[in-house]
Every structure is written in structure tokens, then in C-alpha cells.
Amino acid sequence: MDFQKKVIRRRDGATSAISAILSEGVAIEKSPAGFSLPADLRTPAAKQDLDGVEFGLEVITPEQAKQYLIHNVRNRKFKAAVVAEYVRSMKCNQWCFTGEALIFDEEDVLLNGQHRLMAIMKAGVELPFLVVRGVSKAAFLYMDIGSRRNGKDALNIHDPSAPDCTQPVLNKLSSIRSGSGRTGGSLVVQDVIDVYDAEEKALKASAAFVGKLKRSPTKISNTNECIPLHMEFSRSAGAAAANDFFTKVLTGAGIQENTWEKHLRDRLVSSVGEKADSKRYMNDLRKRVALVSVWNKIRSDAPVTRLKLPIAVPEIL
Known part of the structure; x- marks a missing residue:
């Protein structure tokens, strides 16, 4: 191996020397910025504009x-x-x-x-x-x-106006669309950015609406779980229908007796504060099953009966 001295100009004008180990006989190309790399090591990723570095x-x-x-x-x-x-x-x-x-x-x-x-x-x-x-x-x-x-760091750089809930909401949105049966997910950094760019308008609208609802009781459902469902319900039937559904279920405002929304709300309210070994206990995934199931019954005009929930999250109508 040959050792070649490279002189690096410092910010204050001084210079310092470092040793570069280069394969013997390898041709060297120099960029305008003075950066050198053996020609056979120049990959597409290395062909970035390094001017100014x-x-x-x-x-x-x-x-x-x-x-x-x-x-x-x-x-x-x-x-x-x-x-x-x-x-x-x-x-x-x-x-x-x-x-x-x-x-x-x-x-x-x-x-x-x-x-x-x-x-x-x-x-x-x-x-x-x-x-x-x-x-x-x-x-x-x-x-x-x-x-x-992580994705949150990436979003802060990509768009400082992105809601704080963006990464968990996008993870949940991904799991809803994939039908994975999980309430979370782990999108890689670039996927978080790509999905955010595609869903920015819908996400911000749903986050703003769900976030301002005065849930009663407050633990009736996870906000970050409701936002991606609101996005999907809005995509399916329009924002007005999604707004009406979540307003009734989460706050009780405008809700009527003997309706699917009332049955769902009663089920969710009864689960608040229950321990995991209780029959009334509902984790986030079970609540997702309930929300989607009742939404589908309303969209399909199913006659109101006793609420029975399926095991898995159904496809959103």
C-alpha cells in the first residue's frame, strides 16, 4: 500500500496533513472541492455534490x-x-x-x-x-x-408543522391498511416521510378534528388510535360522516337511544378503568375492532341489534 499525504485546508486558513491509504496504481479523480476517491470505489451514492463541504x-x-x-x-x-x-x-x-x-x-x-x-x-x-x-x-x-x-426527528426536519402525533398515527395507519392485527408499527424513517407527504392534508385535518373533541370520559379511546381511523372513514364516506360518527361516540353529543353509536359508546365507556382480567376490558386493538365494526354496520344500514364484535378488525366499508 502507498501512503499519500493529503493537505486539508482548515476554516481559519491553516493546513493540516492526514494520511490517505490508497491502493497502489489506482487512478485518482479530484472533484472541484478537492475531495479525492479512488475511481473504482465511486458508487452512485458517492457521486453526490460535495462542493462546499x-x-x-x-x-x-x-x-x-x-x-x-x-x-x-x-x-x-x-x-x-x-x-x-x-x-x-x-x-x-x-x-x-x-x-x-x-x-x-x-x-x-x-x-x-x-x-x-x-x-x-x-x-x-x-x-x-x-x-x-x-x-x-x-x-x-x-x-x-x-x-x-427516528421518524419524529426526521419529521421535525422535513416539516416542522407536522403534528406531534404524526409518527404513531402513521404507524397505526400502516397497520390498519395492512390488516396486520397490531395497533402499532415501525415504519422506517424514509417510509415515515413518504407516507407523510402522501397523507399530510388528511392527517392534519383528522388530527385537528379529533384533537379538539372533548372526550367523555377522557379514556374512552386513544386519540392516536382514532385519528388514523378518522382518516380512513373520511376517505371512505367523507369528512362529515366521520366527524358525526366520532362526535357521537367519543363525546355523546347528539347521540340517540337504540342506535349503533349508542351501543358502541356504552361498550367503550363500560371498559374504562377495567383491569385486563375483566370481561369488560378492551385494549386498543379491541377498541379498533369495535369502532370499525360499528362504522361498517352504519354504512351498510344494518338493523340495530345487540352488538357482537368479530375477532379481527374487518375491512373498512
């Missing part, structure tokens, strides 16, 4: 760390235990340079490294770090350093 070694001071954290608008809440562990290592001179980078986007907003920066500030030490700047904001979704980014 800068990287190099920088000594981070407590004051710099503070300023970076002030503009830390995309990361999540700090984990105190992680920061405390880092602080101890830094103060005891046991912190090891690993090459793990602090990463900033095109606007110099921190994408990765918040716990290390907080530790530097608290420990009052100066430490060298590899720093990468100019990385696309979208890269935040794919970073798997420390705590893994």
Missing part, C-alpha cells in the same frame, strides 16, 4: 462550544448521563481522539456532536476534533451516531 482538525474551546450550541436547532434533548460521562473523561485527561466528527450543515447549524460540545463547555477544556462543514441538512435523517434518529 470542508473538513479539518479544529481545537474547540468552551466559548466556541457554547456558540455552536446556541444555534443547535435540530438536535434533540440532551442526555444528562451522557454529558456527565464525557465531562469526567475530559477533566481526567482520559478523553481519546477517535476521529468522530462534529458535523455542521450549509448554514453552520450543528447536525451531530451536541453532547460532546456540551461536555467541553461544562468541563472548561479545549480539545481537538475533526470538523465537517457544509453537509446537506438532509444528512441529519441518516446519521446513526449516538441515539439513532
